[in-house]
Amino acid sequence: MTETTSLPDDRAPLGKRSFTFRCHSGVSCYLVCCHKVELRLLPVDVLRLKNALDLHSARFLDTYARVGAGDHPFFPAVMLNMADIEGFPCPFLDKEGCSVYKDRPSACRTYPLERAVEKTGRRGQMKSHYFLTNHPYCKGHAEDHQLTVRQWERDQHLHEYNLVNDLWAEVDAFFALNPWEGEGQAGPRQQLAFMVCYNIDAFRSYYKQHNLLTEYRIDRQRRRRIENDDVELLKFGFDWLLHVLGDRSTLIPA
Numbered sequence: 001m002t003e004t005t006s007l008p009d010d011r012a013p014l015g016k017r018s019f020t021f022r023c024h025s026g027v028s029c030y031l032v033c034c035h036k037v038e039l040r041l042l043p044v045d046v047l048r049l050k051n052a053l054d055l056h057s058a059r060f061l062d063t064y065a066r067v068g069a070g071d072h073p074f075f076p077a078v079m080l081n082m083a084d085i086e087g088f089p090c091p092f093l094d095k096e097g098c099s100v101y102k103d104r105p106s107a108c109r110t111y112p113l114e115r116a117v118e119k120t121g122r123r124g125q126m127k128s129h130y131f132l133t134n135h136p137y138c139k140g141h142a143e144d145h146q147l148t149v150r151q152w153e154r155d156q157h158l159h160e161y162n163l164v165n166d167l168w169a170e171v172d173a174f175f176a177l178n179p180w181e182g183e184g185q186a187g188p189r190q191q192l193a194f195m196v197c198y199n200i201d202a203f204r205s206y207y208k209q210h211n212l213l214t215e216y217r218i219d220r221q222r223r224r225r226i227e228n229d230d231v232e233l234l235k236f237g238f239d240w241l242l243h244v245l246g247d248r249s250t251l252i253p254a
Contacts, residue, residue, distance in 0.1 A: 011131045011132075012131075013129040013130060013131060014113070014129075014130045014131065014132055014149050015149075016148065016149070017148075018146045018147060018148050019112075019113075019132050019146070019147060019148075019149075020141055020142075020143065020144070020145060020146055020147075021112050021140045021141055021143065021145065021147060022140055022143035022144075022145035023140045024143075025097075027139045027140055027143065028139055029137050029138055029139045029140070031089075031093065031097065032137050032138075033111065033135070033137070033138065034089055034090045034093045034098070035082070035087045035088055035089045035090070035093075036082060036087070036088045037080075037082070037090070038079065039079065039080040039090075039105060039107055039108070040068075040077050040078065040079055040080075040107065041065060041078045041079065041080050041105055042105070042106050042164075042165055042168055043164070043168050043197045043198055043234060044106070044161055044164040044165060044168070044231065044234065045105040045106055046060065046061070046065070046078060046198050046200075047200050047230050047231065047234060048103040048105075049064070049092075049100060049103055049105070050200075050201075051103070051230065052100050052102070052103040053100070056201050057198065057199040057200050057201040057202060058199055058201065058202065061078070061198065061199065064080060064081055064091055065078050065079060065080055065081060066078075066079050066081055067079070070172070071172065071176070072172075072175070072176040074175055074176055074177075074178040074179075074180070075172065075175035075176075075190065075193070075194075076194070078198055080105070092104075106158075106161050106162075106165055109156040109157070109158060109161065110156070110158060111133065112132060112133045112135075112138060112140065112141065113130045113131065113132060113133065113149070113152060114130070114131045114132075114133055115128055115129070115130055115131075115162070115165075116128070116129045116130075116131065117129075117165075117166055117169050119170075126166045126169065126170070128162065128166075130149045130152075164231060164234065164235065167235060167238045168197070168238065170238075170242075171197070171238045171241060171242060174241075174242060174245070174246055175193070179245045179246060180193075180245075189245065193241055193245070196237040196238075196240070196241055197234075197237065197238075197241075200230050200233060200234055200237075203233065203237055204233060207233075207236075207237075212240065213226065213227075214254065215253060215254055216251040216252060216253060216254055217251075217252040217253070217254055218236075218251075222236075238250075239251050
């Protein structure tokens with residue numbers, strides 16, 4: 001259920017083809033997929049969940065997440081911890097279902113699809129592809145309810161997540177080049193990058209302490225959004241990392 005930057009070679013993208021799926025409390029497998037799952041949290045997922053739970057990013061990470069292997073050896077992934085009780089359910093699962101449904105992670109809202117992104121064209125534009133999963137336990141595929149990818153994106157509010165996840169995919173692809181070579185695993189630059197991507201509350205204190213917004217040409221409207229919106233601050237953080245670690249022109253010095 002995780003988003004990836006590589007395209008599976010054993011399945012064809014859905015494209016404009018429709019698919020059959022419906023999940024509801026009447027299907028026999030209801031909530032089975034919310035148990036014993038290796039679920040990766042993307043930066044925007046951590047941000048949305050910690051806000052939904054009214055927790056500091058560090059507290060959320062300490063309570064609900066762990067560091068695991070990423071898609072490449074040069075930057076870790078953040079994985080959601082399952083509850084340590086019978087069946088190992090998602091920690092946000094209750095008797096009524098998902099208690100954080102409005103802010104559920106990207107992988108959950110994308111399912112039963114998987115999304116892959118690739119860069120295309122001279123400008124390196126991001127192009128997405130969706131693939132249909134085929135888990136035998138999932139009976140939602142047998143429901144008489146047809147959908148297109150566009151309908152699913154709209155129904156699951158995927159667009160607002162995908163906008164940030166595409167930016168993250170570019171940053172993670174840059175991390176795969178090992179920009180912290182020579183400092184070792186979890187060195188100071190990698191720890192800084194991890195803070196920017198996954199601990200938005202700590203990054204807010206950091207950018208204020210170091211007056212980062214005054215170092216670059218940022219128009220007044222964007223500056224206001226960065227100061228007041230976690231998602232906009234995360235986007236700025238991505239730009240800042242690419243600029244300071246990769247010497248890319250994502251930001252213009254003042």
